[in-house]
Amino acid sequence: MRIAIAGFQHETNTFVSGLTDLPDFEQADSWPELLAGDAVVTGTQGMNLPIAGFAQACEEDVELCPILWCAAEPGGRVTDRAFDTIVSRITDALGQFGTVDAVYLDLHGAMVTQSHDDGEGEVLKRVRTAIGPDVPLVASLDMHANVSPTMVEIADLLTVFRTYPHIDMAETGARAYRHLRNMIAHGRPAKAWRQADFLIPLHAQHTGADPALSLYDQIAGFDHQNGQLAELALGFTAADVLDVGPSILAYAAAQSDADRVADEMLARLIAAKPEFDVTLMSADAAVSTAMAMDGDKPVVIADVQDNPGAGASSDTTGLLRALIQHRAGNAILGLIHDPELAQRAHALGRNARFQAYIGGRGPNDAPVKAKVRVHYLSDGRCPYTGAMYGGGIATLGPSAALEIEGTGIHVVITSVRNQCLDLAQFRHFNLHPERARILCVKSTAHFRADFAPIAQAILLAETPGQFPCALENVAYENARKMDTWPYQRSAK
Known part of the structure; x- marks a missing residue:
């Protein structure tokens, strides 16, 4: 089995005036510099990164076809030059590989570019065009992903970090491989997606305390029930885009089961809203x-x-x-x-x-x-x-x-x-x-x-x-309309 893998990560703060350009992805910072070819695997081996976890989880009968992996320190919108250059390298390589059995992408979920408010949706769209409708396409996302309907529609399955601090990044990549393997054996799952109508500032999202701790325990409880999978992304509030905020993903063999899991987790998330501690001190x-x-x-x-x-x-x-x-x-x-x-x-x-x-x-x-x-x-x-x-x-x-x-x-x-x-x-x-x-x-x-x-x-x-983080002071212009909350204004 041949699986093409690539990574392209950026968490975009649209309230920052500067841009994130190609050299920012090419240099090392918290993470390695841009890696290409076999260095994607060797240069991340043993690190707490999704692509490293995916590669480590692969079984002996898998031939990995690594393309590239890159990330830039979070900042302003990604330039069209950087975005088009990196995505073209991925899609060009997919064309050169010939037939692959699946594609895995290590993405963030909160990338915003000069031309695309939904950066990951555009990445997935271009990759899907390159591989056609029949090749399974899965991706892993950061817990702060702002999941869009395009991302859900195009990807066959998305996995999401479950800890903040993110100590399970490699495990999230490994989970993507396990479900991809199951998909190849048993077919694509049905999927369901739900959005919450409020925002959670990031300092309240840490998973060492409730309610996030309990919510992610509940998410994990669906993992081994008849092939079901549930994921929770809490969103990145510094991206002023339509789909900013928390969302639930659910996958199952039957659409009714996926809908049931998504509805159940959304209800739990909404019920937990008053429990998020948003306290800040001068x-x-x-x-x-x-x-x-x-x-x-x-x-x-x-x-x-x-x-x-x-x-x-x-x-x-x-x-x-x-x-x-x-x-x-x-x-x-x-x-x-x-x-x-x-x-x-x-x-x-x-x-x-x-x-x-x-x-x-x-x-x-x-x-x-x-x-x-x-x-x-x-x-x-x-x-x-x-x-x-x-x-x-x-x-x-x-x-x-x-x-x-x-x-x-x-x-x-x-x-x-x-x-x-x-x-x-x-x-x-x-x-x-x-x-x-x-x-x-x-x-x-x-x-x-x-x-x-x-x-x-x-x-x-x-x-x-x-x-x-004090969201009562933020004037969102592009976010969908949401309910007013003590520290969240109604958005457009």
């Missing part, structure tokens, strides 16, 4: 609360709206100012994207002292002026050790840990935007996060996988940033 309140705690473990404060893993700039200064103003002491903050400051630190060298202007390059913000000492320098190749990306390498570019003199506060500065989600991103800079009083991370929920075990408490701070 930066001042978060720092004051953390300083008042007496435990031996650090308090983690997440700067949820400046998460580069959701397209934000990762350089806002609200939380840093609060640390300094409250004289927090023994605190670490990261990762601030500031290539110019990182370059200056490298030019001056370790232990150098100088006047720095930290971050704050975006609108309605300003750099923090402070005297700093260069604590540590790095080329930015930082091996991950946590459950999310363990086995991979963070590419941070020339980077530095700076100590703000007289405060006990350390700040990690990078040249490449990268979400702070792994303790290694502090330890790599000769810092000791488990000994700190306060740890500040520019992340929304992924940090929980590695930071929660060493934390006495986790606080979520609402400081200005390009990734909106």
Whole structure:
């Protein structure tokens, strides 16, 4: 059996003005650089990636035909140049392979391009044109996918991550293979799709607590019942598109069973709506609360709206100012994207002292002026050790840990935007996060996988940033009309 595989991932924040272009997919960041041919398998082997899980699950009688795999750090709309170039490489290769028995795609589900609000729907449409109507086509999606009717119609089956932090990415790819194998043996399943009429901010979506924990336990309960499969995507709220928001997918041998499962899970999702905890604290309140705690473990404060893993700039200064103003002491903050400051630190060298202007390059913000000492320098190749990306390498570019003199506060500065989600991103800079009083991370929920075990408490701070979590402040223009909820305006 010959299965063609490819991956093309981007989580698009339409509230960011910049564009994501072809070089962004070609370079390494949190994930590897663009991989082609056999490197798709060898370059992701052992990593927590869907395509790696799919390849590992394949049985001996499967011949994989790898095409390419690429991902770019979340950001603004994908350019037509990048989109057309990458998708053409996939469809051209499918034409050259000759007959294949199936196609698997490792997609995200929240890609928006200059010309297509439904990026994945367009990818699937072009791939389907290339392979014809009879070849099975399956894909895996991120838990934050904004699933569209086009995606559901064209793909024979879609699997979705079930954890946030996403520690089950490889398992989601493996699940896609198992159901593809069943499809080839027994035929295409019937499918059903339902959308919820409300949005869930990402900081409330983490699966370590209810209601998301219970909802995904219920989803998993359908997996082995007569070939049924249920999936839940909670949506990516920074994409102002028609199909933003949560949705349910269900597959079964009979249409009546698929409809029943979808209806049942939608009812459970709607019933859970009031249980999602959307609480956010001001930066001042978060720092004051953390300083008042007496435990031996650090308090983690997440700067949820400046998460580069959701397209934000990762350089806002609200939380840093609060640390300094409250004289927090023994605190670490990261990762601030500031290539110019990182370059200056490298030019001056370790232990150098100088006047720095930290971050704050975006609108309605300003750099923090402070005297700093260069604590540590790095080329930015930082091996991950946590459950999310363990086995991979963070590419941070020339980077530095700076100590703000007289405060006990350390700040990690990078040249490449990268979400702070792994303790290694502090330890790599000769810092000791488990000994700190306060740890500040520019992340929304992924940090929980590695930071929660060493934390006495986790606080979520609402400081200005390009990734909106306080949805009552967001004016959606393209989203379908939804019911009003305490933190969700009615959309168009």
